Amino acid sequence: MEVLLSDGNKLGLHSPEKCLSYLGSRFRTVLDGVTSDMTDVEVGRFLLDRVILIHAAAYKDKFNILCLMIEKLYAFVAGEIESDNLDSVGNQETLLGGHLYAQLLAEKLQDALTAAKLKLLKDLKNPKFDTQQIRNPNYLKKLIDSQTSIGKKMEHFLATGNLISRSQLDLQQTAGFVIVADKLNNIRYMSHFRSIHRGQYFTEMKTTTVRKLLPEAWGFICPVHTPDGSPCGLLNHITLSNFPLAQEEVNMHEQIGNFKILLTQLGMHANQSDFNLIYPERYLPIVLDGIVMGYIDPKMAPHLVNSLRAIKIETTPSAELHKCVPSTLEVAYLPPGRQSTAPLPEKSGEQADKEDKKEKSYFFPGIYLSSQISRMCRPVQNLVTGGTEWIGPLEQVTLSIATMEEDIRLDTTHQEIDPINMLSIIASTIPFCNYNQSPRNMYQCQMAKQTMGTPYHNHPYRMDNKVYRLLFPQAPMVRTANHDKYDFGLCPSGTNAVVAVISYTGYDMEDAMILNKGAFDRGFGHACVYKSYLRELNPEGAPKSKFRLLNKDKDRDDPAEKGLDQDGLPHVGMKLEQGTTEQCIFDTVLQRPKYTQFKD
Numbered sequence: 001m002e003v004l005l006s007d008g009n010k011l012g013l014h015s016p017e018k019c020l021s022y023l024g025s026r027f028r029t030v031l032d033g034v035t036s037d038m039t040d041v042e043v044g045r046f047l048l049d050r051v052i053l054i055h056a057a058a059y060k061d062k063f064n065i066l067c068l069m070i071e072k073l074y075a076f077v078a079g080e081i082e083s084d085n086l087d088s089v090g091n092q093e094t095l096l097g098g099h100l101y102a103q104l105l106a107e108k109l110q111d112a113l114t115a116a117k118l119k120l121l122k123d124l125k126n127p128k129f130d131t132q133q134i135r136n137p138n139y140l141k142k143l144i145d146s147q148t149s150i151g152k153k154m155e156h157f158l159a160t161g162n163l164i165s166r167s168q169l170d171l172q173q174t175a176g177f178v179i180v181a182d183k184l185n186n187i188r189y190m191s192h193f194r195s196i197h198r199g200q201y202f203t204e205m206k207t208t209t210v211r212k213l214l215p216e217a218w219g220f221i222c223p224v225h226t227p228d229g230s231p232c233g234l235l236n237h238i239t240l241s242n243f244p245l246a247q248e249e250v251n252m253h254e255q256i257g258n259f260k261i262l263l264t265q266l267g268m269h270a271n272q273s274d275f276n277l278i279y280p281e282r283y284l285p286i287v288l289d290g291i292v293m294g295y296i297d298p299k300m301a302p303h304l305v306n307s308l309r310a311i312k313i314e315t316t317p318s319a320e321l322h323k324c325v326p327s328t329l330e331v332a333y334l335p336p337g338r339q340s341t342a343p344l345p346e347k348s349g350e351q352a353d354k355e356d357k358k359e360k361s362y363f364f365p366g367i368y369l370s371s372q373i374s375r376m377c378r379p380v381q382n383l384v385t386g387g388t389e390w391i392g393p394l395e396q397v398t399l400s401i402a403t404m405e406e407d408i409r410l411d412t413t414h415q416e417i418d419p420i421n422m423l424s425i426i427a428s429t430i431p432f433c434n435y436n437q438s439p440r441n442m443y444q445c446q447m448a449k450q451t452m453g454t455p456y457h458n459h460p461y462r463m464d465n466k467v468y469r470l471l472f473p474q475a476p477m478v479r480t481a482n483h484d485k486y487d488f489g490l491c492p493s494g495t496n497a498v499v500a501v502i503s504y505t506g507y508d509m510e511d512a513m514i515l516n517k518g519a520f521d522r523g524f525g526h527a528c529v530y531k532s533y534l535r536e537l538n539p540e541g542a543p544k545s546k547f548r549l550l551n552k553d554k555d556r557d558d559p560a561e562k563g564l565d566q567d568g569l570p571h572v573g574m575k576l577e578q579g580t581t582e583q584c585i586f587d588t589v590l591q592r593p594k595y596t597q598f599k600d
Contacts (some may be wrong), residue, residue: 017041019044020040020041020044020045020048021039021040021041021044022040022044023043023044023047023048024038024039024040024041024042024043024044024045024046024047025040025043027043027044027047028040028043031043031046031047031050031051032166032167033046033050033110033114034046048062053065053066053290055289055290055291056290056291060271061291061292064271064291064292065287065290065291065292068285068287068292072364075364076364079360080360080361081360081361081362081363081364082360082361082362082363085214087209087210087212087214088214088216088393089214089216089217089220089221089376089393090216090332090392090393090394090396090397091394092393093374093375093376094196094244094374094375094376095171095374096244096246096373096374098246099373099374100169100177101154101157103169104154104157104163104165104169105150105154107165107166107167107169108150108153108154109150111147111166112144112147112150115146115147116143116144116146116147119143119146120134120143157177157178158178159178160175160178161175161176161177161178161179162174162175162177163175163177172199172200172201173199173200173201175200176200179192181193183455183456183464183467184449184450184452184453184455184468185449185451185452185453185454185455185468185491185493186453186454186455186456186488186490186491186493187426187448187449187453187488187491187493188449188450189455190425191225191237191424191425191426191449194237194238194424194425195235195236195237195238196221196235196236196237196238197231197234197235197236198210198233198234198235198236199234202234203230203231203234208233210233210234211232211233211234212233213233216393216396216397217393218396218422219239219241219242219378219380219396219416219421219422220238220239220242220376220378220393221236221237221238221239221242222236222237222238222239222422222423222424222427223422223423224423224424224427224430224433224438224441224442224445225237225423225424225426225427225442225445226442226445227446228442228443228446237424237426237427238376238424239378239421239422239423239424240418240420240421240423240424240425240428240482241378241379241417241418241421242376242377242378243376243377243378244374244375244376244377245328245372245373245374245375245377246373247373248326248371248372248373249326249327249328250323250324250325250326250371252288252289252324252326252371252372255323255324256288258320258321258323258324259288259293259324259325260293260294261321262311262321262322262324262325263286263293263294263304264294265321266300266303266304266307266308267296267297267300267303267304268286268293268294268295268296268304269283269294269295269296270293270294271292271294279295282297282298282336283295283296283297283298284296284298284301284335284336284365284366284367285366285367286304286366286367286369287366287367287368287369288369288370288371289369289370289371289372293369296367298335298336298365301333301335301367302333304367305331305333305367306384308325308329308331308369309331309382309384309385309389310384310385311325312325312326312327312328312329312331312389312390313327313382313385313387313388313389314387315387326371327390328371328375328377328390329369329370329371330368330369330370330371330375330377330391330392330394330395331367331369331395332367332368332369332370332392332394332395332397332398333367333395333398334361334362334363334364334365334366334367334368334398335365335398336361336365337361368394370392370394375392376392376393377390377391377392378390378391378421379391379417380401380414380415380416380417381414381415381416381417382413382414383408383412383413383414383415384413388417389414391414399413399414400412400413400414401413401414401415401416402414402415402416403415403416403419404416404419420482424445425482425486426445426448426449427441427445428480428482429448429479429480429482429483429486429488430444430445430480431476431478431479431480432478448493451470451493451494452468452469452470452493452527453469453470453473453491453492453493453494454469454470454473454491454492454493455467455468455469455491456491457490457491459530463532464530464532465531465532466529466530466531466532467529467530468527468528468529468530469527469528469529469530470492470493470494470495470525470526470527471523471526471527471528472495472523472524472526473492473493473494473495474492474494474495474496475489475492476494476496477496495524495525497524499513531600535582535583535596537549537585546587546588546589547585547586547587547588547594548585548586548588549567549568549569549585549586550566550567550568550584550585550586550593551586559584559593562581562584562595563580563581564581564583564584568583568584568585568586568593569583569584570582570583576598577598578598578599578600579597579598580597580598581595581596581597581598582596582597582598583595583596584596
């Protein structure tokens with residue numbers, strides 16, 4: 001800090017304009033979207049608005065959060081707090097498909113407009129250019145049409161999953177964003193929409209720390225449903241009750257004034273002046289979506305947190321100010337001092353004296369409120385108010401949540417609505433899963449998605465490339481409550497079987513079965529594979545009118561000789577074998593019919 005200030009003195013940076021001009025002159029060459037006609041001060045403002053702490057619009061908010069970040073850094077270097085774990089769900093958000101698509105679309109539109117602007121500036125510098133053309137709609141249309149189609153770029157992204165972008169949208173990978181939703185069976189298709197991937201970047205990492213399931217993920221990420229092999233621990237599935245937020249319940253940007261008033265009424269010291277709020281060292285910061293709202297006395301903090309919890313559970317807000325609190329607001333109260341119920345290991349005398357002077361916290365103390373989308377959220381029962389409360393992964397760490405009735409202690413504030421909510425939909429359909437070894441449950445989640453089953457019911461109206469269909473599926477005799485709750489019986493997979501295990505004689509095997517021939521003949525495990533073929537009358541490259549279907553009045557050739565219908569196509573339900581005539585079409589150039597054979 002001292003070096004920065006002394007450098008500023010040497011350069012004579014004593015006013016906002018001089019500082020902005022200095023920043024602009026240094027960063028002009030590396031900023032996208034900066035044009036040559038912008039002054040250094042404008043470039044400086046552009047840098048602060050678009051690059052530095054972009055979530056805060058006001059410079060005062062940027063300054064306050066920057067001070068808090070520096071304070072947190074000093075606390076970490078001084079050994080007062082632990083480092084944040086990037087792999088913890090509490091420090092993560094979900095990148096949803098719509099947000100990624102919107103980001104890319106916005107960038108492509110920006111690129112098209114920037115290119116059109118540069119072309120216009122170039123034309124204006126040309127002395128022969130007629131300036132009246134600017135008002136001509138045809139000229140403007142030509143200006144924009146000269147760019148590559150934005151639709152084509154988006155289509156390419158969805159088809160390949162490859163991200164072609166100048167900024168890479170601040171993501172760590174450029175490929176693997178899109179997978180094909182497989183319709184092998186209904187369970188597989190559904191699980192595609194509940195899966196969550198840590199990112200392709202981590203698949204090449206040598207360390208396994210990223211793949212570990214942390215206790216913080218309880219109730220948000222399923223501990224059972226993850227594939228074995230290279231994606232293990234990176235490709236996870238969200239639990240039954242986890243809902244990543246896709247839209248805002250309350251627009252906090254508009255309600256920020258009311259929310260600040262409410263917090264002030266609950267004991268917060270707000271920042272009234274244009275300068276940073278000076279507050280006592282022991283006070284805790286209150287941060288909403290990365291913006292410092294104010295500070296509070298630690299003695300008042302529990303009252304503020306409990307009041308916010310009560311307000312967000314209210315089904316019908318009683319007071320006008322209460323309407324600015326969304327029910328999905330995450331209220332993470334990280335108190336000062338080490339928050340742990342486990343006894344700490346005993347230290348030697350001298351070591352204990354040193355550590356007693358300053359107890360190390362897990363977190364940087366404060367009240368952190370989050371209202372934005374993309375966060376994970378799940379419901380639990382609040383035992384104090386009796387209502388259902390939506391909590392996030394960061395606040396869950398400091399709450400005391402009982403799983404079962406017998407787990408409730410004196411300090412318990414919440415209880416799980418259903419203990420099964422810690423599992424994903426597929427894992428919750430495994431009968432008696434608590435009696436299995438944990439790897440068996442993991443394998444079952446994969447096998448359920450690999451079995452032949454009933455992928456859909458609208459078979460006559462679909463043209464899927466390849467479809468597998470089990471002809472005599474059955475409902476399982478032993479099933480969990482969730483099997484019926486989520487209507488898995490509508491698209492059944494598998495058949496009930498009586499299995500005899502004999503391990504005494506020489507007939508015991510591994511990874512194989514002896515099937516009863518009678519059961520097999522009666523249709524046990526009988527299935528069909530459907531393949532769809534497309535036959536084009538006039539393939540690409542051929543003149544459009546070269547081939548047409550047969551016309552029984554005009555064409556003398558009788559397709560019935562080859563076992564075909566009057567229109568030259570095979571009869572419905574006809575069995576085709578390799579070399580059988582498949583269709584007869586009329587060649588208008590050579591004036592004779594052309595026959596094609598079935599190849600498979």
